[in-house]
Structures are given as C-alpha cells and as structure tokens.
Amino acid sequence: MVLAKFLIEKDTSWEATASALGPGPKTHIYSGGSAVPEGRGGPKLLNSEKAKTPLLLAAKYGCVEIVEEILGMYPQAVEHVDDEGHNILHVAIQYRQEQIFHVVEKMKFPMKRLTRKIDNKGNSILHMAGIDKQDQKATDMRSPGLRLQENLLLFERLKKASKTEFIMHLNSEGLTAEKLFAESNAELRRDAKDWINRTAENCSIVAVLVATIAFAAAYTVPGGPNQTTGYPLLLHRPAFLIFVITDMLSLTFALTSVIAFLSILTSPFRLEDFKHNLPRTLMIGFTLLIISVFMMMFAFAATIFLMIHNKQQWVKISLSSLAFLPATFFMFLYLRFYVSLMEPFKHSVKMLGSALPQCNSVRPHCSTNLDYESGQPLTWTPLFLLTAPSTQ
Structure with missing residues (x-):
C-alpha cells in the first residue's frame, strides 16, 4: 500500500x-x-x-x-x-x-x-x-x-x-x-429452477427415508413389550425416555422437511420467488432434515445404552459416539452449501441493524472527507463546477 x-x-x-x-x-x-x-x-x-x-x-x-x-x-x-x-x-x-x-x-x-x-x-x-x-x-x-x-x-x-x-x-x-x-437472467432462471428442483427432490428422498426409519423404530421398541401388559419392558429406564423423545422429534422434523421440499416442487417458480421464498423454504427444509438426522442418531445411541446396559461405561460411550459419525459426516459435507444459503439472510440482518438508530455520536466519514496534506475537513466540489485554467 x-x-x-x-x-x-x-x-x-x-x-x-x-x-x-x-x-x-x-x-x-x-x-x-x-x-x-x-x-x-x-x-x-x-x-x-x-x-x-x-x-x-x-x-x-x-x-x-x-x-x-x-x-x-x-x-x-x-x-x-x-x-x-x-x-x-x-x-x-x-x-x-x-x-x-x-x-x-x-x-x-x-x-x-x-x-x-x-x-x-x-x-x-x-x-x-x-x-x-x-x-x-x-x-x-x-x-x-x-x-x-x-x-x-x-x-x-x-x-x-x-x-x-x-x-x-x-x-x-x-x-x-x-x-x-x-x-x-432468463437462462440463469432456468438453471436455478433445475438446480432447486434437483436439490429438493434429493433432500425429500433422504427425509422420507429418515421418517420411515423413525416410524418403524416407534413400533419396534428396544427390549420388546411385556407379553402380559403390552408395555415396553425397559419403560422405566432413563435411556428409554430419551429414545422415545428423540425418535418422535426425528419423525416430526423429517415429515415437516418433506412438506417444505414438496412446496418447492409445486412452486410456480416466478422470478420474484427466487429472491426470498424459494431459498428460505429450501433453507428451512434442509435445516429440519439435518435436525431429524441428528435426532435419529440420538435415538440410536439411546438404544445402545438400553441394549448393553450391563457392559462397561467406555464400551457404551464408544459405540454411542460411533452412531454420530454418519450425521457428523453428512453435516460436514453440506456445511458450505448451508452457509451459502444463510449468507443472504445474514446480509439482511446486517442491513436491519444498520437501519436502527445508532447510540454513537455522528462521526465524520473516513479519509474521503479529509485533506490528505493538512488533515482538515475537505469541502467537496462536483467535478463539473471545476474550471480549467484559462490559456492566454
């Protein structure tokens, strides 16, 4: 410089x-x-x-x-x-x-x-x-x-x-x-329509798969039911409550994300829809999908604690940690994509913050308002008012 x-x-x-x-x-x-x-x-x-x-x-x-x-x-x-x-x-x-x-x-x-x-x-x-x-x-x-x-x-x-x-x-x-x-932007609009359609379709397939697994797990509880009462045998264990809650949340978030992706697939894809509606819906659906995958991993980890409760503590912790490997890898691969979805919304939040009243006193602009030799405030003059020296 x-x-x-x-x-x-x-x-x-x-x-x-x-x-x-x-x-x-x-x-x-x-x-x-x-x-x-x-x-x-x-x-x-x-x-x-x-x-x-x-x-x-x-x-x-x-x-x-x-x-x-x-x-x-x-x-x-x-x-x-x-x-x-x-x-x-x-x-x-x-x-x-x-x-x-x-x-x-x-x-x-x-x-x-x-x-x-x-x-x-x-x-x-x-x-x-x-x-x-x-x-x-x-x-x-x-x-x-x-x-x-x-x-x-x-x-x-x-x-x-x-x-x-x-x-x-x-x-x-x-x-x-x-x-x-x-x-x-007509060509870019067609490409954007194809891209968001493919993304919504692929994500909806994963969401339906997660919802299917969570729904099936709700009817095949760990330990099985009591043949006399029909209640689960491991009902009173703390890990069983964690399993039920996380499995229910996984199913709920997965089905909600499917609805979000379906709303994208049935959209008219107007030009204005790509400004806020479609990206916001895609971000919501993708967020719910990530949460549902993590909830399913929590349910799986709780199942491990229920099934091998008599084993050593380090065995249960190690196996439960391995359960989160697929979800962590999934989030790592799609982190850049998720951040790119969040970027326009971060800019909107910044613009909203800058529009709010500022508590600080009014400060002069940066170097654009100071004379570079004296450091004194500089009076700005439009260029068309400047006159060239006259020639004799």
Missing part, C-alpha cells in the same frame, strides 16, 4: 475529463482536448476506447483500499466517467463489487448525484444490475439459485437507492431496467 499511496499522489488521470453540461444526465464525458493546458504537467487525455483510469480499474476488480485512497486524496474523482459513460457506481454494479458500492454510499452527496447518471447507451444503475459480464459468469462457481438470488437482492437494493423516474426509464434499446433484468 505504500507504493500505491505514492502512485496515487502522483496520478491525476481523473482530471482527463471535460464538463458535460448538456441536457443529458451524464456528469461529463471525454472531450477532444485536455482538461489542463499544455506545458503545465497536466495529464494527457485518455484517447484509447478501452482506456480506464486507476479508480475505475480498482472498482472493477474490487480493490477497496485503493478506491478509498484515491477518493481520500481526490474526492472529485468520484464523478469520473469512462469512454462508455460509466461512473464508479456503474462499474461496481456491473462487476458485482458490493464493497465498492458501500464506499461510495458513505459519500452521501455524491451518491445522490451518481444514482441519477446514465451511460452512453442510456443505462442507469438499475440497468447495470441486468448486464451480466461473461468473464464474471465463467469464474462464479456458485449454484445458479444463489447467484439469481444475489442478483434479485441487488436489484431490489438499487431500486430503493434510485429515483422513482428511473424505474420506468428506457435505455437506447427501449428496455426498462426490469425488462432488461428479466431478459438477461
């Missing part, structure tokens, strides 16, 4: 833009000449169509520290646009760099301005949520359902951050943001 800070201090590529005060909502675009007169060491204008400034490159690849350093030294650079009219928000959303979005979001006044900007093709930040980069798609190895859910949650969040008029805004192809989003 020391080298990065040094280079950022010397870099003025963000100045290679000219004001664009026309009727369009863009802040500024590349012009034919430099924004700084010749002979004063000003930066040369970026003429290459593919040229990108360090700020936009850092935003594209998610280099949060570099973005913060650049905006800390040159807050005006936040309004910089590339040759396609993309500002930092366009780039962050297009490449799904959520942390970069958070950095810009802290700069409240620039955030309000940047959300109103459109690129050269008329795309707002809402439209950018529907533009899927092929290189990003190739490197994203997550399941289709979770990728689609992330896109839907991003689109919902951008809707709240955008002005109402941009929801129905048409780009140069005559598409609203919602229409573009639906078209670009």
Whole structure:
C-alpha cells in the first residue's frame, strides 16, 4: 500500500475529463482536448476506447483500499466517467463489487448525484444490475439459485437507492431496467429452477427415508413389550425416555422437511420467488432434515445404552459416539452449501441493524472527507463546477 499511496499522489488521470453540461444526465464525458493546458504537467487525455483510469480499474476488480485512497486524496474523482459513460457506481454494479458500492454510499452527496447518471447507451444503475459480464459468469462457481438470488437482492437494493423516474426509464434499446433484468437472467432462471428442483427432490428422498426409519423404530421398541401388559419392558429406564423423545422429534422434523421440499416442487417458480421464498423454504427444509438426522442418531445411541446396559461405561460411550459419525459426516459435507444459503439472510440482518438508530455520536466519514496534506475537513466540489485554467 505504500507504493500505491505514492502512485496515487502522483496520478491525476481523473482530471482527463471535460464538463458535460448538456441536457443529458451524464456528469461529463471525454472531450477532444485536455482538461489542463499544455506545458503545465497536466495529464494527457485518455484517447484509447478501452482506456480506464486507476479508480475505475480498482472498482472493477474490487480493490477497496485503493478506491478509498484515491477518493481520500481526490474526492472529485468520484464523478469520473469512462469512454462508455460509466461512473464508479456503474462499474461496481456491473462487476458485482458490493464493497465498492458501500464506499461510495458513505459519500452521501455524491451518491445522490451518481444514482441519477446514465451511460452512453442510456443505462442507469438499475440497468447495470441486468448486464451480466461473461468473464464474471465463467469464474462464479456458485449454484445458479444463489447467484439469481444475489442478483434479485441487488436489484431490489438499487431500486430503493434510485429515483422513482428511473424505474420506468428506457435505455437506447427501449428496455426498462426490469425488462432488461428479466431478459438477461432468463437462462440463469432456468438453471436455478433445475438446480432447486434437483436439490429438493434429493433432500425429500433422504427425509422420507429418515421418517420411515423413525416410524418403524416407534413400533419396534428396544427390549420388546411385556407379553402380559403390552408395555415396553425397559419403560422405566432413563435411556428409554430419551429414545422415545428423540425418535418422535426425528419423525416430526423429517415429515415437516418433506412438506417444505414438496412446496418447492409445486412452486410456480416466478422470478420474484427466487429472491426470498424459494431459498428460505429450501433453507428451512434442509435445516429440519439435518435436525431429524441428528435426532435419529440420538435415538440410536439411546438404544445402545438400553441394549448393553450391563457392559462397561467406555464400551457404551464408544459405540454411542460411533452412531454420530454418519450425521457428523453428512453435516460436514453440506456445511458450505448451508452457509451459502444463510449468507443472504445474514446480509439482511446486517442491513436491519444498520437501519436502527445508532447510540454513537455522528462521526465524520473516513479519509474521503479529509485533506490528505493538512488533515482538515475537505469541502467537496462536483467535478463539473471545476474550471480549467484559462490559456492566454
């Protein structure tokens, strides 16, 4: 970061833009000449169509520290646009760099301005949520359902951050943001439907198997019944009570998870269903399935204690511990999948917590509001108000 800070201090590529005060909502675009007169060491204008400034490159690849350093030294650079009219928000959303979005979001006044900007093709930040980069798609190895859910949650969040008029805004192809989003995610939606169908089917098979075993165990109690009274012979042993409770819980949770998986299989699979309904139902069903498997293992361990109660204690503990090996292995294999299901809900909880009133006093923003030389508060000036030195 020391080298990065040094280079950022010397870099003025963000100045290679000219004001664009026309009727369009863009802040500024590349012009034919430099924004700084010749002979004063000003930066040369970026003429290459593919040229990108360090700020936009850092935003594209998610280099949060570099973005913060650049905006800390040159807050005006936040309004910089590339040759396609993309500002930092366009780039962050297009490449799904959520942390970069958070950095810009802290700069409240620039955030309000940047959300109103459109690129050269008329795309707002809402439209950018529907533009899927092929290189990003190739490197994203997550399941289709979770990728689609992330896109839907991003689109919902951008809707709240955008002005109402941009929801129905048409780009140069005559598409609203919602229409573009639906078209670009059509293939992902089909893949997500197939994925969640297969997952629900496989999990429901396991849940039915667990329920069958638990139901059969309830009618073949350990030790058998008393031939005279019909009551179980081991009724008064503590381990028998554990067996009954855990077996009942295993059956209950397994059947409930089957209902959850069946509700997924009978879903109409609307696009909005992939945002909350289907992932939440899948997570609930999978959680209940894991609990039912563990309850079945508890019932099996209690049966071991009942059947070999006259053996040494270490024998009973060892055999009971082995009973939990399948359930532990099952949970270990699916832990990453379960964590990925929980991730969007963790984000929702964080957002809810941040929306609550804060007890701390209002603190100034990070380095983006301080002058890098004096450390004094920096007055932020929009880039289009800056005027280049006049040439004589």
